[in-house]
Amino acid sequence: DAKTTQPPSMDCAEGRAANLPCNHSTISGNEYVYWYRQIHSQGPQYIIHGLKNNETNEMASLIITEDRKSSTLILPHATLRDTAVYYCIVRLPLNAGNNRKLIWGLGTSLAVNP
Amino acid sequence: DAGVIQSPRHEVTEMGQEVTLRCKPISGHDYLFWYRQTMMRGLELLIYFNNNVPIDDSGMPEDRFSAKMPNASFSTLKIQPSEPRDSAVYFCASSLGRRGAKNIQYFGAGTRLSVL
Numbered sequence: 001d002a003k004t005t006q007p008p009s010m011d012c013a014e015g016r017a018a019n020l021p022c023n024h025s026t027i028s029g030n031e032y033v034y035w036y037r038q039i040h041s042q043g044p045q046y047i048i049h050g051l052k053n054n055e056t057n058e059m060a061s062l063i064i065t066e067d068r069k070s071s072t073l074i075l076p077h078a079t080l081r082d083t084a085v086y087y088c089i090v091r092l093p094l095n096a097g098n099n100r101k102l103i104w105g106l107g108t109s110l111a112v113n114p
Numbered sequence: 115d116a117g118v119i120q121s122p123r124h125e126v127t128e129m130g131q132e133v134t135l136r137c138k139p140i141s142g143h144d145y146l147f148w149y150r151q152t153m154m155r156g157l158e159l160l161i162y163f164n165n166n167v168p169i170d171d172s173g174m175p176e177d178r179f180s181a182k183m184p185n186a187s188f189s190t191l192k193i194q195p196s197e198p199r200d201s202a203v204y205f206c207a208s209s210l211g212r213r214g215a216k217n218i219q220y221f222g223a224g225t226r227l228s229v230l
Contacts, residue, residue, distance in 0.1 A: 043118075043205050043221025044157070091217075100145060100211070101170065102219065104157040
């Protein structure tokens with residue numbers, strides 16, 4: 001699976017959009033981008049994933065560049081409860097025989113400030 | 115569904131003692147994962163099961179660690195004997211592996227283990 005690079009920390013003002021970048025320059029054509037977050041003292045929580053197109057759900061939006069070498073997770077109106085470590089993970093699609101491992105980096109520690 | 119359930123939430127033990135961590139995956143999920151998280155090493159996959167069968171245990175640090183999944187609704191991670199360097203938060207996660215599923219891993223709240 002491709003390696004990802006994220007800034008170690010970011011700050012965001014409450015109510016503003018939080019834009020978390022992720023570089024995955026070695027991504028291959030059929031690898032998906034997944035985002036999880038981990039709030040302090042809790043287990044990681046799935047946020048969103050995508051392949052080529054931009055995706056949006058009730059939690060966030062995922063913007064993937066046309067060359068797929070980077071992506072941005074957008075929390076449109078960050079709240080104090082969004083303070084967490086955000087992990088960007090790249091993995092192959094699930095076909096028979098594919099390894100199910102997710103390779104977790106150190107993520108981005110997002111602090112949402114009042 | 116109640117989600118992935120882990121017990122105990124906290125465990126404090128002395129070096130040399132046996133420790134058993136427990137996990138109940140989400141009903142219907144056919145993949146189960148055990149992770150360990152420390153400040154120094156982040157989140158590490160220890161082992162995962164598919165349909166109760168261990169698929170990849172390459173992350174298990176040494177023979178002191180063992181994991182079992184006797185049925186679809188229960189798994190254990192055992193450390194015997196425990197050492198202070200085993201102190202960490204241990205997470206269990208489960209996912210649905212059928213074709214077309216999104217491969218989302220759902221995590222439990224974790225067990226914080228302290229070995230004195």
